[in-house]
Amino acid sequence: MFNLKLEATYNIPNVDNSTENRSFKTSARPFFSETVVREIVEEGIIKLMAEQDEYSSKVSGYTLQCIDGLLLGVYQYTPMNGLSYIPLPDFIERKKAVINPQNSDQQCFKWAILAKHVTGSKKQCIENYTTHEEKYNFSDLTFPTKLHQVNIFEKNNPNVTVNVYGLEKHFQPPQKFPKYEVFPQKVVDEEKKQHFDLLLITDYENSHFIYISNFSRLVRSQKIRHNARVIFSLLKKFNEKCGNNTKVIQKHEAMSYGFMVIANSDVPAELLEQFNIPTSPIIFRGGEDNKNVGEHFVKSIVEIAENIEKLLQTNIPITFTAEQQQAHILCKTCNLCKNGFSVGNHKVADHCHLSGKFRQTLCNTCNLKLQTPNFVPCFFHNLSNYDAHFIVTELGLDVKRIFVIPNSEEKFISFSKHVSNNFSIRFIDTLRFMASSVYPYEYTDGWNKLEQTHLPEKADFYSTLTESHMQKEDYDHAKTVWSHIECKTLGEYSDQ
Structure with missing residues (x-):
């Protein structure tokens, strides 16, 4: 397993002694031989940068001064599995939201599933569970059951879905007692007729599956401060009217769009023209013949991104001016790492492959680290909160991959659309880069x-x-x- 940790320094401009060091880290995740290394590292970095942006926008006055380092942590991977009985923390026990069978064997996953059918006051006694064993197919499972084997159980029971949640302990001084937070470990896209919510808790080296009988009661305190009931439900989208009283209150549809492609000033205009890269604003207005503006927009930028990928494969030979060539010959150290050149790490002339212009003198090691980007950024203002809804639904126009980093079920930190195996469009919300402001909204009533x-x-x-x-x-x-x-x-x- 591995994770990434970003170290950064912040300060308040023009304020003495305001420097503050912060770190952001990703969750540890397993790393298998078939894993695509570049994609999961990019995913981790995007999450770190999103957390950094979130911190900058929430903490008043602080701006990023510098990135101090990026650390890679490597750990031994031990798959989690359900074992035998583990008592619940008092904080969870008092909620009366789960059923925790007191088993002495290693079949806690089976008992957690069957707990749904046990009634009466002795729900913790395993003796009351055995009469229900024939309701489900537990074949092909090993006991103790590992988390990934839950998929096997669902496959063997076509009308069954299972969500699995974990329990994380937090200490928040000056509080004397820990706070527990429920988080998802495995969540299905659509719940079937027989659905189960399980809690997988750990106690040092052991783990234990528990049946969640009242999910709302279990997580209510994470969402609200008072004791009102909270309903968690997956609502189904429908368009048909449900009777004479159904009224359409509001409907938002994208009617037009505009964007502009910004190219580096070093890229020759004739090269942009050769690859059909537009240099003036693109404006589109929908009409009776073009009602699906979102689909039209996605197709338009995908076509441009495909052309940009072809453009980036251009490699024009380097051209020196006399002064540049002389400066390159006399240069003794790398312009990036500042180290001297050697037989094993020789001098290289770095140049723009699209224009042929000389840029700087580097050592071979640094030059090889300068890679052509494998994505083109697409910037939106307030993308996460609004415009993403018109775009995400249209990204599946073909079979090429879509990569999403969600902030919640309705908001996205970032998402990407692949136009080929090695190139993608990365949608970025510029609003997340802006510092938050404060305003007396309710005071301003006139x-x-x-x-x-x-x-x-x-x-x-x-x-x-x-x-x-x-x-x-x-x-x-x-x-x-x-x-x-x-x-x-x-x-x-x-x-x-």
């Missing part, structure tokens, strides 16, 4: 408030939606912004 000539008081930033006041550091940041951009009214502040 046009007259926008004429106010001073920043509202800290108490005026209270949000009834989150039932919370703003943090002092956020208010200090708002005052800094007001002063720095020399706002004269609250209206000018809202425009920033």
Whole structure:
């Protein structure tokens, strides 16, 4: 198994002694011989950068100063499997949301499944379970059952689906007792008629499957602060009306789009023309004959990306000016690593393969590390929150791979569409790169408030939606912004 850890330094510009070191890491994941190394490393790096962006946007005033390093952790992989009885933490036990059979054998997966059918006050006694064993096919499973074998159980029981969740312990000072959080380990796309939610808990070297009888009660405290009931349900999409009272309130459809391809200034215009890379804005407006704007957009950028991939395979020989050639001959150290050249690591002239222009003098090792990119970025503002919904549904226009990094079931950190085995379009939300701002939304309840000539008081930033006041550091940041951009009214502040 391996994981990645990103070390970074942040500071508040123009504020002394504000430097802060932060680290971000990915979860450890298994690494098999058939695993595509480049893809999983890229996935990890994208997640790290997304966490870094999230931190920059949430912590007021702090900006990224530098990346200190990227660490690779390697661990021995031991597959998790269910073994014998493990008592539940008191915090989970008090929720009365799970059934934990007290088995002394290694068949806890079987007992967790059968727990759904056991009634009465003695649900922990295995003796009450054996009469239900014939309801399901447990063949081809080994006991203790490993997590990946749950798929075998589903295959042998076509009307059954199983979700498996883990339990993670957190210590949050000054609290004296740990906090437990449920997280998904295996979740099906669609629940079938016989569906089971299981909890897989660990105790040092042992693991244990437990039946979740009330999922809402188990995870409610993770979602809300009060004791109201929370319903977790997978809703089915439908278009047909369900009676005379059904009304269409609102329907959003993409009607047009516009984008522009930005190329490096070193790329010759004739080369862009040769590969049909547009150099002026592309504008498209839908109509009766072109109603599916999302599909039209995806096809358009896929075609351009395919042409960019061909363009990047160009290799024009290097051309020197007399001054560049003389500077290259006299150069004694690599421009990147600053090390001297040697017989085993000789001098190389780095150049742009698309224009032939000389760029710098490098050692052979550094030159080989400069690889042609295997993707083209596609930037959207507020992609995660809105525009992604119009695009993601159209990405499956062919059989080529789609890669998604979700933030939730409805929001995406990033997603990619492959146009070939080795090249893709990577969609990126520019909003995630912007620092968060603070604004007294509920205080501004009339046009007259926008004429106010001073920043509202800290108490005026209270949000009834989150039932919370703003943090002092956020208010200090708002005052800094007001002063720095020399706002004269609250209206000018809202425009920033």
